[in-house]
Amino acid sequence: MTLGEHHFSEPGYRLTASEFIKQVADAWGDRDLCVIEQDALTFEQAQAQSTEFAKALLASGVRAGTHVGLLAPNGGNWIVAWLAASRIGAVVVLLNTYYKPRELNWVLEHSDVEVLLTVDSHLGNNYVERLESIVEGLDEATAGQIDVASHPALRSVWMWGDQIPSWAGRVDDLIASARETSDAQLLAAENAVAPSDPMIVMYSSGSTGNPKGVVHSHAGVIGHPYNLLQFLDRQAGEVVYTPMPLFWVGGITYVLIASMHAGTTIIFEHQFEPEATLKLIERHRVNHVVGWPHMAKALVEHPSAQHRDLSSVRSGSIEEFLPEHIRIDDPEMRPNALGMTESLGPHSIEVMGGELPPTKRGSFGRSVPGVQHRIVDPVSGAELPLGEMGEIHIKGYSLMLGLLKTDPHDVFTADGWLPTGDAGYLDADGHLYFKGRMGDQIKSSGMNITPREVEIVLEEQDEVMDSYVMGVPSAQRGQDVAAAVVLRPGESCEPTELQARVKHELSSYKVPRHIAVFDSPGELPWLDSGKIDLTELGRLLEERFGS
The missing domain is CATH 3.30.300.30 (ANL, C-terminal domain)
Structure with missing residues (x-):
């Protein structure tokens, strides 16, 4: 294929959560934003429900800068809660539903979560018991008045589900308090949020053993997926399937927010299971399958695959699952991207679909418009010439604000570049070639x-x-x-x-x-x-x- 030029693109409105949901709700109306089993959430409903939820959070005392933890599986509740807290300037800490007590304990304490929004249980994980096991004295606390030495910031927990302990409140009861906040008060809170303000904290595996809290702004979280749409092939009215959790960067940016901009519907499921997933893709006439490479073998080789009508699928990240006439068998000839949590996903990319020119075999694409790359000698810190291997450094609009509780001087270079820890080189046409990690981090099934x-x-x-x-x-x-x-x-x-x-x-x-x-x-x-x-x-x- 011919590799064309691309330019930085952004929406024509103020890049804050409140403006974002209003704009996409106006554009896509009663179209389904997401579907999970029998439950669907339209764009209009996401706007209306997050409005009420935001008012309720204000009534409960949440303000700009409050750290609100979100521990829930993919679905409408997650999306509405994230939007609601972000709209009023709270910082949403995205919590991993896979966390065991040790991990959850460390992240809750490190992130200074003041208000926790959580499900009572999910896929056999009992979060009531888990929280009681790590927050000393929680089982004796009063709902809305939590005061414990182990987690001094934590003040309240609100839950979805049926098994609500005495120290937590029901999310439905919280939302009922929305009437205590006027439209004018909500609007004032929304207008006080700036695009440069922090919106989310995502935890990614750290080089020293503990996860690191990556902080991103409203402008980055909303603007980067919009800019990436020029490289993706998503059309309004189409359907995307993904198992990617929304608490990780691929789920929230590459899937959720990009799809909201494009007007596509996202199909979620509670758990990936090949036969059930194949049925789901067939039933919803899915056009784009976005997941991890390890899914491909399980789906393609499942006995029921040959009996399913999967003709609606036309693109995605799982090559073996694409129609044979557009499949590229040689992995090094497929358009590719390189990204990380700190850059909100891809910082280099090429247009998805079509085969790379032979001279670009193995390329991970060129810099996303608005992002810069350089290759640096990891010992001397000197910038290396084209074609020479070194550490990849990045700079640009999608870069994180920083790491929570970490001095910026320990994260960025003096001139604002982020050392990625990845090894690679650039060619004369600006193509980036990734050759592995400089360090020893393991990546299994897409997880670090x-x-x-x-x-x-x-x-x-x-x-x-x-x-x-x-x-x-x-x-x-x-x-x-x-x-x-x-x-x-x-x-x-x-x-x-x-x-x-x-x-x-x-x-x-x-x-x-x-x-x-x-x-x-x-x-x-x-x-x-x-x-x-x-x-x-x-x-x-x-x-x-x-x-």
Whole structure:
């Protein structure tokens, strides 16, 4: 295909949550914004319901800058709550429904959540019990008057569901208080919000073990997906299916907000299950399937796939699921993008659909208009010439405001660039070629895992002296989490037992799929310097567990 030029594009209105929902509601009216099972939310309903919810939050004392935690699965409730809090200038902390107690505890405390909006349970996760186990004294607290030493910022919890404890209130009861706030008061609160104000905090795996809170503005969150539409093939009235959680960057920007701009309907489901997903895609005549590569094999090879009418699908991120006549079998010839939470998703991209020119094999596209790239020597900090490999730095309108509770000088360079930790190079035409992580972060099924976070949990086990966590190649998931564990003298423990314990502490996708147990450090490869030979250990784990 011929690669054309693209220019920065933005909506012609003030980039705040209140203006955004008003504009898309006016444009798309009673069209479905999202559907999950029998429940649908139209654009008009999203506007009306978020108006009432915003008034209720104001009546409860939420103000600009209040940190509001949102712990809920994909669906209309999530969208309305996010819009409502954002409209009045509150900062919405997007909480991961996969979090186990340890992770949820750390993020709630780190993010200074004052008001928590949560479901009572989801997919077997009991959040009432989970919160009581991490917030000391919560079970004795009074709804709306929480005051506990472990989480000093937390004041109130509002829940969706049937099992509401005495220390929480019902979201429906909260919304009923909307009548206490006038239209004029809501409008004043909305008008006080600036496009540059923080809108959301998303947590992404950190290099030191704990997740990092990435803060993004209204202008970035609303404007970046609009600018990306010129590279996507979404038309008003079409249908998008995704399993991507809205609390991660791909879900909220690449799917939700881009689809709201375009006027497309999003189909959610509570849980990905190949047969049920195939039925869903057929029933809703889905046009775009946006998910992770590991889904492809499960969908394509499911026995029911050949009996489903999937002719409506015409684009998406899962190549094997596309119609055969537009499929590009060689992965390096497919248009691609490179992104991260800190840049609100893609910072380089190429138009989706069509095959790359042979001279651009392996390209991850060019800079998104409004974004700049440079390649830097990671040791000297000097900018490198075209064609030379180094660390990718980015700069531009979609870049985060910063990391929560982190000095900007520890995040950005003095001249405002963000070192990404990714390795690559630029060619003379501005195409970016990504060659891997500078560090050791694992990416499995599209999810980022920090090895040290897993190692800490393994090393807390009584039998374990040391652990080394790495990624090994996986044909299905890109990488699998693998661990080499050294036991204390005289101890014994099976890999399955260690996996079961870790599963109680960390999200399921972080649990090592493979564990190699060693009785002594001497069984590991060592360097002459007296350090573990991590390169050789990685090779051994890959040889043993890679696929």
